[in-house]
Amino acid sequence: MTIDDHKSHLISLGKFLNQFEVDESVKNENLPANDTLFSELDEKIDRAIHHNGWFNRENIIFSLKQWSEALTENNLKLWLDKYDLSNSGGKTVGIVMAGNIPLVGFHDFISVLVTGHKVLVKLSSSDKLLLPVIAKYLMQLDSRYEERILFTEEKLENFEAVIATGSNNTARYFEYYFKKRPNIIRKNRNSVAVITGDETQEELSRLGEDIFRYYGLGCRNVSKLYVPENYDFDSFFKAIYDWNPLINQDKYANNYDYNKAVYLMSEFKLLDNGFLMLKEDESFGSPIATLFYEQYSSKEELSQQLESNSEKIQCVVKNKPEHADVLFGNTQKPKLWDYADDIDTIQFLSKL
Known part of the structure; x- marks a missing residue:
């Protein structure tokens, strides 16, 4: 053939x-x-x-x-x-x-x-x-x-x-x-999104697709945000609100309730809109119905942090992508040549 x-x-x-x-x-x-x-x-x-x-x-x-x-x-x-x-x-x-x-x-x-x-x-x-x-x-x-x-x-x-x-x-x-x-x-691996604070509501709304498609279960789903210091999450919460029907799905709701109870008993500080919790955390893999976030003070500092953790990251999502970054709303629309873990599968198979 x-x-x-x-x-x-x-x-x-x-x-x-x-x-x-x-x-x-x-x-x-x-x-x-x-x-x-x-x-x-x-x-x-x-x-x-x-x-x-x-x-x-x-x-x-x-x-x-x-x-x-x-x-x-x-x-x-x-x-x-x-x-x-x-x-x-x-x-x-x-x-x-x-x-x-x-x-x-x-x-x-x-x-x-x-x-x-x-x-x-x-x-x-x-x-x-x-x-x-x-x-x-x-x-x-x-x-x-x-x-x-x-x-x-x-x-x-x-x-x-x-x-x-x-x-x-x-x-x-x-x-x-x-x-x-x-x-x-x-x-x-997990995917992360970089927010600058200059995004429009429409742009942040597209980011919701990267977070919630497949209930966030894929390695290309955004599980963590990087935000500027003292970022106001109000615009973000308003932009993603159309995804609120997720809380009507039993398995999603059970995860939301369970994780919220664990966080509250541990007295973690949370931001919560009724179907998604935001928790400041250095980890990458957030639980279902939770999104981790971390603040950055400069683009240079953030670039170094992303580079040092590259083996844990599947996609870096930005509103204005650079190099191999992914545009808001596109993590679950990979091209045939977007290889998981950056390993060229065709090259590997052709050399067997």
Whole structure:
């Protein structure tokens, strides 16, 4: 299968994923392999919501839409044309996927395929319904994928390289278990946002997307703010207030109540708007319904702090991004070439 074959199939897949909507999905009768799999994926979306209490239809559809927008001819060309993949392929690559947000391991999945390898997937129990239907769609487009895509619920075996994502604790297990094979092991990372105090309400409102999408469970979600000394949070709270319905979601509300009780018993100073707590803290990984913040006195001091903690940070979000920074509202809209942990997955796979 050539790289052009893969591109063509992924473009069709992007169109397939674009059919699904929050209210009522509309079937595109002109798409190949769509007759049975359209209904199957629509059903699995609803089943996934009951399977994982953190998933809802809006967030699953958001994920599918982002992938449909990514899988275009132009994006695939920009992503892949800079690599020499002429001698790539022929290996079996295991992927241990996380399940914190819908389809979080999909980029690794397609990266293995486009580099000519077979993929052996161990799905998270929290997100095991969606990807098999998507894989089935690729198999309907081209039967050669049937030998190149395998799923397992057992311990990974008979593979030559691995990509594994988990917590810092599970990463230590992965590093030991997979140490004899080429690997990418991903640990906990969090994203931060830098506020200058000059942002408009509209700009701060976009930041709410980075904080609350997927209930803040993704590594690209902002879990900490850097603010100028003596920053007034009133404008920030007003700008994000449209997200207040989150408190009606039971799991989110339970986390909010629990963490608030812990903080109050510990007599921590909090800022609270009824669905989000702000706590001054040097850590990066804030609990659900909590956002840490830290004050800075100068841009130079802040740049040094971000640099010294770069291995803990997935994204730095700014209203006026510089270099690899991400614009407010865009953390959950990564490009195909925005690699997790800044590890070039295609480069790694092409050298196996």
